[in-house]
Amino acid sequence: MTSSPLHQPECLLDLHATLGEGPVWISSEKSLYFVDIPEARIHRFTPATGAHESWSAPDRVAFLLPVEDGTFLAGMPDGLRRFDPKNGTFSDHKLVEPEKPGNRLNDGCIDPQGRLWFGTMDDGEEQPSGSIYRVVHEGAALNVTHHDEGYTVSNGPAVSPCGKTLYVCDSPEQTIYAFDIQSDGELANERVFARLEQGYPDGIVTDSEGTVWSGVWGGSRIMRFKPDGTELSSIPMPVTNVTKVAFGGDDLKTVFVTTARKGLDAETLAKEPQAGSLFVFRTDVAGVDQQVFRLNG
Secondary structure, three states: OOOOOOOOOEEEEOOOOOOEEEEEOOOOOOOEEEEEEOOOOOEEOOOOOEEOOOOOOOOOOOOEEEOOOOOOOEOOEEEEEEEEOOOEEEEEEOOOOOOOOEEEEEEEEOOOOOOOEEEEEOOOOOOOOOEEEEEEEEOOOOEEEEEEEEOOOOEEEEEEEOOEEEEEHHHOOEEEEEEEEEEEOOEEEEEEEEOOOOOEEEEEEEEOOOOOEEEEEEOOOOEOOOOOOOOOOOOOOOEEEEEEEEEHHHHHHHHEEEEOOOOHHHHHHHHOOOOEEEEEEEEEOOEOOOEEEOOOO
């Protein structure tokens, strides 16, 4: 990939995912994990060999994030489970929002302190019933703390490289918010970080310079913003629904991009035969190595 022009996306895996999401680069495996939410599938792709593996999940998986013991935390519709890729099993069910059966978990991230941040959303994408949560491991259990609420489709989230700022989207509102993360993990100083005029912010990540990268649903591009909210040049994509990026490769300058076919009519799909595929391109600023969820003891 080092000889490829910067920011020139190429199709890496012609997968036709219904809703490809949540790419994470696991450097120890030199592999990318990601999910197809409606199909309840987990995928692992190893670029060096072209090896592609997948697992069926017991329900939709919205995110898959690594734990320091080699397992993953999986965001399922009604809560969190542990996924072990060695044997493909799911365990340790932790219910979230059982009082809101119309909600489901959506996107998540892990901060430099090893804490999980995730959001919930209205599964019908109509009611502002979603919230933002923080998770830590205490004893033998997951401790889930509720934070902000009022989201129809929470997305992102992402944390700055220094661990002091949380970015969260409300996709239908075309808005990315920022919060200060205080030393005790509480959130403060909610503010509008960016508003989109065309398309909807989806998954977001930050690179090593603190630039915020946002997939744009219905926007055929990846948007980038400086930490102060200044918009940088966008990166055009050959498909309409761009969901999220992940930085990988040995130098963390290879950008992997998940996309989706969901919501596209037959005419659009005919024009975009690679919609739902995994794309890749090179960039000139390194990302941040994937954080892992820390276990207590």
